[in-house]
Amino acid sequence: MKKFLALVAITLLAPLANASVFDECSFFDYACKLNYAGPVEEVHSFADNQHAESIGIDSNGNKIVTLALQGKVLKVFPDGTEETLATLPVGVLNIFTFQGVAGGLTIDMQDNVYVAVGASDPANRGVWKVDALGNAALLAQMPLTSAPNGIAIHGDDVIIADSLGALWKADRFTPGPAVLLSNDPLLAPIPGFPIPGPNGIQVYGDTAVVAVSATGLVVAFDLVAETASVHAVMPVGIAGFPQGGDDFAMDVFGRIYMTTDYHQTVIRVNLDGSFDEVMSAADGLDGPTAAVFGRSSGYWGLENLRLYVTTGNFPFGVPPGFPADPGHGGKILGMDTGITGYPRHLNVLAN
Numbered sequence: 250m251k252k253f254l255a256l257v258a259i260t261l262l263a264p265l266a267n268a269s270v271f272d273e274c275s276f277f278d279y280a281c282k283l284n285y286a287g288p289v290e291e292v293h294s295f296a297d298n299q300h301a302e303s304i305g306i307d308s309n310g311n312k313i314v315t316l317a318l319q320g321k322v323l324k325v326f327p328d329g330t331e332e333t334l335a336t337l338p339v340g341v342l343n344i345f346t347f348q349g350v351a352g353g354l355t356i357d358m359q360d361n362v363y364v365a366v367g368a369s370d371p372a373n374r375g376v377w378k379v380d381a382l383g384n385a386a387l388l389a390q391m392p393l394t395s396a397p398n399g400i401a402i403h404g405d406d407v408i409i410a411d412s413l414g415a416l417w418k419a420d421r422f423t424p425g426p427a428v429l430l431s432n433d434p435l436l437a438p439i440p441g442f443p444i445p446g447p448n449g450i451q452v453y454g455d456t457a458v459v460a461v462s463a464t465g466l467v468v469a470f471d472l473v474a475e476t477a478s479v480h481a482v483m484p485v486g487i488a489g490f491p492q493g494g495d496d497f498a499m500d501v502f503g504r505i506y507m508t509t510d511y512h513q514t515v516i517r518v519n520l521d522g523s524f525d526e527v528m529s530a531a532d533g534l535d536g537p538t539a540a541v542f543g544r545s546s547g548y549w550g551l552e553n554l555r556l557y558v559t560t561g562n563f564p565f566g567v568p569p570g571f572p573a574d575p576g577h578g579g580k581i582l583g584m585d586t587g588i589t590g591y592p593r594h595l596n597v598l599a600n
Contacts, residue, residue, distance in 0.1 A: 269585045270554075282587030283502075284525070286517070289532035292557065293325055293581040300536075301559035301579035303364075303399075303496060305356040306544035307381075308594075310552060312581060313362055314559060315351045318342060322354070322362060322379055325581070334362070335385040337377050340369030345443070347396035347412055348374075353449065353496055353539070355400050355407065358594055363388065363407050363421070365397035375427055376400065376407060376419050389419030389427040399450035399496055401457065403472055404599040408457050412445035414438055416457065416470060431470060433477040438463040449496030449539065452596050453503055460507060465491025467505065467518065481505070484524050486512040496539035498556060499591045506556055506586075508537035515540065515558055528558065533582055536561040542590020553589040558582045 269288070274281035293312070295301060302317035312325040313334065320339035324332045342349035352365035360381040368374040375391035391397050391409070395417065399410035402421070408430065409417040415432040419425070436459065438446030444463040451458050457470040458480060469480040486492035492514060494507040505518035506527065515528035515537055528534055538561040543552030560580045 270587045274587060285585075285587030286525070286527035287585035289528055289582050289584045291533055291580055292583040293329055295578035295580065297578045299578045300561045300563050301538060301581065302351060302561055303353040303539045304541050304557060304559045304581065305354050305362065305593075306541055306552075306557075307356055307360045308358070308544070309360075310544060312557065313354060313356060314581070315354050315364060316579075317350045317352070317561065317563070320351045320366070322351070322364060322385075334383045335377075335379045337364060337366050337379075337385060338368055338370065338373045339366060340373065343369065346393075347398070347445070348393075352397055353399040353401075353410070355402050356594055357402060357421070357597055361421075363400055363402070365400040365409055367397050376409060378421075386424070388421070388424055389417075390425075391417060391427045396445070398445060398448050399459070401450045401452040401593065402596040402599075403452045403455070403457070404597065408450060408452060408472070410447035410450040410459055412438065412447055412462075414446045416447065416450075416459070431475060431477065433468075433470070435466060435468045435477045435479065436461060444493060449494055449508070451497060451499055451591075451593060452599070453499055453591060455599060458497075458499070458505065460494030460497060462493035462495065462510075465493045467494060467507075481518050481522060483507070483509070483516065483518075486514070492516060495537065498540040498542050499593075500542070500586070500588045501591050502588065503591070504588075506540050508540050508558060510536050510538060510561070513537065515556075528582070528584065532584075533580065534558070534560055535580070536563055538579075541593075542586075544592065544594070553592075554586050556584045556586055556590070558584070 320337040348369040376389040378388040396412035416430040417427040419427040449460040465483040467481040497507040513530040517525040543555040545552040
């Protein structure tokens with residue numbers, strides 16, 4: 250806990266405004282900066298049928314993205330060029346059993362990338378570790394009765410959100426089977442409803458924050474006490490469905506920037522339980538799947554205030570009443586905020 254408090258204190262020294270914020274907020278107007286959401290711009294577009302699922306930032310400011318259906322881990326350089334870091338064996342797609350897809354990713358301080366892979370072959374299903382040179386190996390196997398999706402670092406472990414209703418953990422340094430952490434009822438999906446249960450996950454201090462897509466719950470799981478509680482309930486969206494979250498980013502105060510996929514929004518979940526819509530389809534969202542704050546080389550860099558969002562634009566699995574996706578490639582969108590993002594790569598310091 251002391252390490253976490255020190256981390257937050259240091260991070261708060263980062264700049265609380267950038268040029269676009271100054272247009273609306275005076276330097277010392279923290280209330281204005283807390284509510285600020287700048288214009289949205291397209292940062293990168295992917296080729297047709299390349300569906301972006303998750304995003305992280307490495308130590309050089311490159312954006313690391315998983316392409317769900319191809320199993321690719323792409324590096325997108327600041328100049329927009331792409332490089333395939335690794336291609337993981339996802340196998341044959343079956344959207345009803347969450348097989349044949351690459352899910353969430355997370356990055357440590359050495360630029361190792363950990364990817365949740367829902368491979369159709371049991372031998373390849375689980376967490377894969379890809380080093381900075383692109384060498385890939387299965388780190389932690391998971392059973393076919395699981396659906397690995399979101400993933401986050403907590404100290405020496407990675408915590409995996411299982412869309413069938415559970416959390417797992419795996420040692421980042423020692424290969425072996427993933428260990429079931431919890432199947433608390435708050436994590437359960439809705440039986441027969443074709444929307445995932447636990448989806449996105451981020452760690453804030455010693456708490457794993459989990460978006461349960463089907464129910465619209467945001468669950469806080471205490472990684473020390475191993476207990477779950479309701480952190481927030483997402484608002485109702487299209488066709489009366491809750492705006493259940495996909496993956497998300499958090500700022501240093503613990504506020505959530507939640508992507509909602511089918512609902513075509515990014516919702517800021519405030520600490521008092523209120524919500525602000527900060528992005529919509531009018532901004533170019535087309536199946537938003539994940540979000541991350543930028544990563545500057547130092548605490549004073551302006552990238553720490555910039556939110557990046559991936560759009561998957563998947564051409565299948567749309568519930569009744571939702572607009573169909575045409576199936577072209579995904580995108581990365583960028584938006585300035587007024588508060589610096591929580592530096593998730595420093596979660597290695599948690600224990």
